[in-house]
Amino acid sequence: MCDSCGCASPSDHSHTKTVDVHESLFAANENIAKSNREHFEAMGAVAINLISSPGSGKTTLLEHTIEHLREEFRIGVIEGDIETERDAERIRAKGVPVVQLTTGGACHLDATMTHKGFHQLQKEPGGDKLDILFIENVGNLVCPTSFDLGEHHRIVLVSVPEGPDKPAKYPKAFTSSDTFLITKTDLLPYFDFPVEEAKAEALRLNPKIKVLDFSSKTGEKFDEWLDFLRNLATEVKRQTA
Numbered sequence: 001m002c003d004s005c006g007c008a009s010p011s012d013h014s015h016t017k018t019v020d021v022h023e024s025l026f027a028a029n030e031n032i033a034k035s036n037r038e039h040f041e042a043m044g045a046v047a048i049n050l051i052s053s054p055g056s057g058k059t060t061l062l063e064h065t066i067e068h069l070r071e072e073f074r075i076g077v078i079e080g081d082i083e084t085e086r087d088a089e090r091i092r093a094k095g096v097p098v099v100q101l102t103t104g105g106a107c108h109l110d111a112t113m114t115h116k117g118f119h120q121l122q123k124e125p126g127g128d129k130l131d132i133l134f135i136e137n138v139g140n141l142v143c144p145t146s147f148d149l150g151e152h153h154r155i156v157l158v159s160v161p162e163g164p165d166k167p168a169k170y171p172k173a174f175t176s177s178d179t180f181l182i183t184k185t186d187l188l189p190y191f192d193f194p195v196e197e198a199k200a201e202a203l204r205l206n207p208k209i210k211v212l213d214f215s216s217k218t219g220e221k222f223d224e225w226l227d228f229l230r231n232l233a234t235e236v237k238r239q240t241a
Helices: 016-045 058-069 088-091 111-124 171-175 186-191 195-205 221-238
Strands: 046-052 075-081 098-102 130-138 152-159 181-185 209-213
Touching: 016 046, 016 111, 046 058, 046 221, 058 088, 058 130, 058 221, 075 088, 075 111, 088 098, 088 221, 098 111, 111 130, 171 195, 181 195, 195 209, 209 221
Parallel strands: 046 130, 046 152, 075 098, 075 130, 152 181, 181 209
Antiparallel strands: none
16 A cells, blocks of 8 residues: 555545545646756756666666766666665665655655655765766556656666566556666576567557666676666757757
C-alpha cells in the first residue's frame, strides 16, 4: 500500500472521489515537474530517473558509472528510499554530491520531493554545478511510473534473476520509459532469461524504447552504457543551450 497516493487502500472502495483527488494530485505534480526541469536545464544538467524493483542493481550501477565517468562529467545523485541512508552512503563514498530522500512509506518519489532534494543537493560541495543528475527512485515498478519528476530521460531496469516477464506484468513501466536496461547479465548461465524475448516484449509495448544489456560486475558490454550516457548528456545540453 502506498501511503502517499493511496493505491490499493483496502478501506476505500469508492472510486469517484479518488479519481478527482488523483487528477488534482497529478496536475499539481506536472506543474512542479515542469519547474524542476527548468531548474535542471538552467544548471545544464541532464536528469535521469531510474526505476526498478528492489534489488535490480540501481545503486551498484551508479557506483560503477561514477567510477568510469567522474573525470568526464560532474555527477550528482538523489537517492529515494522508504527508510535508511545506506544507498546515499555508498554513493557518497564515490566522491560525488548526493542527497537521500526517505519517503517513510510512500512507494515513489514525486516532483515535490525531487524539488526539495535538488535544492538540498545544490548546497552540497559540487552540487551546484552538474552535468548529469541521477534520481534513483524507490524500488517499485508500479507507482513511480505515474509521477514525472522533471527528468529528461526515464530508465527502467530489470535484472536477470527477476525473470524476463516484467514487461508483460508491468507494461506502464516500459511504455513510460525511454530506455530498458537488462542488468546482471553475468548471471545468465544460472537463470532462464531469454534476453531477446524480453527485448522483443518491451519493444512490442514501446517501439521507441532503447534496450541495453550488460553486467556492472564484470563490465561486459558496460561501455555501451557509458557511451549512451555520453551521447545523452551531449544531446540534452545541445537542445537546451
